Amino acid sequence: MAKRKISNTLALAVLGLLQEQPMHPYEMASTLRERHKDSSFKVNSGSLYDTVESLVRHGWIEPVETARDGRRPERTVYAVTGLGQDEFVRWIDELLRTPVAEYPKFMAAVSYLGALGPHGAAEALAERAEHLARRIEETGAVLADTVGSGGVPRLFMIEVECALHAWEAELAWTRRTIAEIREGSLAWPGAERTGQGWTWTDPTDEKGTTR
Amino acid sequence: MAKRKISNTLALAVLGLLQEQPMHPYEMASTLRERHKDSSFKVNSGSLYDTVESLVRHGWIEPVETARDGRRPERTVYAVTGLGQDEFVRWIDELLRTPVAEYPKFMAAVSYLGALGPHGAAEALAERAEHLARRIEETGAVLADTVGSGGVPRLFMIEVECALHAWEAELAWTRRTIAEIREGSLAWPGAERTGQGWTWTDPTDEKGTTR
DNA sequence: ACCCGTATAGTCGGATCCGGCTAATAGAGA
DNA sequence: TCTCTATTAGCCGGATCCGACTATACGGGT
Numbered sequence: 001m002a003k004r005k006i007s008n009t010l011a012l013a014v015l016g017l018l019q020e021q022p023m024h025p026y027e028m029a030s031t032l033r034e035r036h037k038d039s040s041f042k043v044n045s046g047s048l049y050d051t052v053e054s055l056v057r058h059g060w061i062e063p064v065e066t067a068r069d070g071r072r073p074e075r076t077v078y079a080v081t082g083l084g085q086d087e088f089v090r091w092i093d094e095l096l097r098t099p100v101a102e103y104p105k106f107m108a109a110v111s112y113l114g115a116l117g118p119h120g121a122a123e124a125l126a127e128r129a130e131h132l133a134r135r136i137e138e139t140g141a142v143l144a145d146t147v148g149s150g151g152v153p154r155l156f157m158i159e160v161e162c163a164l165h166a167w168e169a170e171l172a173w174t175r176r177t178i179a180e181i182r183e184g185s186l187a188w189p190g191a192e193r194t195g196q197g198w199t200w201t202d203p204t205d206e207k208g209t210t211r
Numbered sequence: 212m213a214k215r216k217i218s219n220t221l222a223l224a225v226l227g228l229l230q231e232q233p234m235h236p237y238e239m240a241s242t243l244r245e246r247h248k249d250s251s252f253k254v255n256s257g258s259l260y261d262t263v264e265s266l267v268r269h270g271w272i273e274p275v276e277t278a279r280d281g282r283r284p285e286r287t288v289y290a291v292t293g294l295g296q297d298e299f300v301r302w303i304d305e306l307l308r309t310p311v312a313e314y315p316k317f318m319a320a321v322s323y324l325g326a327l328g329p330h331g332a333a334e335a336l337a338e339r340a341e342h343l344a345r346r347i348e349e350t351g352a353v354l355a356d357t358v359g360s361g362g363v364p365r366l367f368m369i370e371v372e373c374a375l376h377a378w379e380a381e382l383a384w385t386r387r388t389i390a391e392i393r394e395g396s397l398a399w400p401g402a403e404r405t406g407q408g409w410t411w412t413d414p415t416d417e418k419g420t421t422r
Numbered sequence: 423a424c425c426c427g428t429a430t431a432g433t434c435g436g437a438t439c440c441g442g443c444t445a446a447t448a449g450a451g452a
Numbered sequence: 453t454c455t456c457t458a459t460t461a462g463c464c465g466g467a468t469c470c471g472a473c474t475a476t477a478c479g480g481g482t
Contacts, residue, residue: 003471007438008438008439009314009316009319012319012320012323013319013322016322016323016326019326024461024462025461025462026460026461026462030459030460037322039312039318040314040318040319040321040322041314041319041322042312042314042439042440044439044440044441045440045441045461045462045463046439046440046441046442046462046463046464047438047439047440048462049462049463050438050439050440051438051439054438074461074462075460075461075462076462088323088326089326089327091320092320092323092324092326092327092335093327093331093335095316095317095319095320096317096320096321096324096327096332096335096336096338096339097335097338097339097342098338098339098342099317099339099342099343099346100316101250101253102313102315102316103220103251103252103253104313104315105220105306105311105313106306106307106310106373107251107370107373107374108220108223108224108251108252108306108370109223109302109303109306109307110251110307110369110370110373111224111227111248111251111252111369111370112223112227112299112303113303113307113366113369113370114366114367114369115227115230115299115300115303116300116303116304116307120304121307124303124304124307124308125307127307127308127309128307128308128309128310131308131309131310132310135310153398153400154397154398155324155325155397155398155399155400156325156400158321158322158324158325158388158397159318159319159321159322159324162317162318162321162384162388163318165380165383165384166377166380166381166384168380169376169377169379169380169381170377170380172376173373173376173377177369177373186365186366186369187364187365187366188366189364189366189367214441218468219468219469235431236431236432237430237431237432238431241429241430253469253470255469255470255471256431256432256433256470256471257432257433257434257469257470257471257472258468258469258470259432260431260432260433261468261469261470262469265468285431285432286430286431286432287432
């Protein structure tokens with residue numbers, strides 16, 4: 001599959017907002033935050049202006065007016081073009097259809113879980129589990145009093161449900177792994193590379209070397 | 212929490228490898244690929260050399276020799292320093308303990324699931340589900356014939372189990388959502404923004420609600 | 423003997439990203 | 453009335469990242 005000319009998903013958010021009505025960048029940022037979309041998109045004002053400019057260059061959006069209130073910096077209002085409208089839908093479709101490799105920080109750390117030793121690893125994972133549990137609870141509450149109260153249709157916050165589900169899975173894995181470490185069912189070899197391949201010490205076997 | 216001076220996790224991979232023995236960058240890349248660590252770290256040769264240089268600047272690693280075989284480009288071999296060793300452990304600990312916001316492409320797309328309409332959305336999700344299922348199967352197979360055969364201790368590929376778990380959760384959510392769309396239990400309001408707020412058509416209620 | 427694909431090893435320029443900055447206004451409080 | 457902070461709005465320099473490229477060596481086929 002050919003690479004997309006614009007890959008930053010913040011551009012997708014911009015396109016989404018302009019689908020509703022023309023806006024200036026600052027309003028995009030505040031609207032995204034208001035709607036809790038800042039948990040699915042990294043809303044950074046610096047990147048936002050770059051992104052908008054890039055969308056203009058590609059002809060997906062265009063400036064429609066530049067207004068000025070008093071002596072405040074002038075705001076440029078943008079609207080989506082026909083091309084932008086099409087690309088918006090095509091892009092979403094593509095992102096949904098084809099999973100792409102992502103590299104979450106957590107995976108990186110889990111790769112080297114061994115380095116902390118069984119005790120340290122369980123400790124660290126336990127703290128993460130607490131954070132996750134708290135975050136899940138908080139997000140659940142937000143969801144309950146926006147969608148739950150009927151203020152916003154469920155579809156408009158479906159990504160929050162999705163994220164919640166993902167965190168729950170991560171929490172489950174984390175807790176299970178802590179348990180396995182503590183009960184010893186996850187063997188903790190000391191890693192040593194000797195010439196070709198690996199040598200490690202099986203903890204069930206007494207003469208162990210640790211690095 | 213103060214921001215880390217180096218945030219690219221590829222640096223963590225480098226540190227991890229140099230924990231075992233000194234190496235030159237090209238060997239790091241091939242070792243990572245050999246051990247399937249390239250699914251947790253984005254191994255890009257360009258980034259790798261930049262990363263190594265940055266680690267040197269920070270004094271976490273240092274060049275120990277520059278060898279040359281025949282007329283091939285010379286290779287610089289690096290080793291981890293004491294500082295680098297400490298930081299390695301501290302960094303892993305921090306990454307495990309505190310979850311940070313990440314912005315997967317999938318979440319971005321799910322945010323605008325509505326734009327595809329119920330039919331298109333279910334279609335797209337269904338294709339994703341197939342891809343995910345295939346990937347899970349393939350990865351499971353790899354895991355089985357590396358760890359399963361006893362060639363490598365389980366701890367050394369624990370991140371693969373973790374990723375597998377995450378994909379399974381994503382697949383479950385995806386399938387459940389497809390089902391909800393198809394059976395109509397996920398209401399599909401037509402989004403229209405009228406002046407302030409939205410108006411949407413609630414399929415159960417005839418006269419739209421406004422927010 | 424020659425060609426082609428792959429492995430080895432690394433460089434470089436340009437695109438992207440982001441944090442920190444400016445600057446004006448509105449409103450709260452002393 | 454005067455200062456202090458928050459909000460509105462956007463800009464910019466430097467750090468980071470990555471794809472595309474160079475160049476040599478090696479092994480196998482024809």
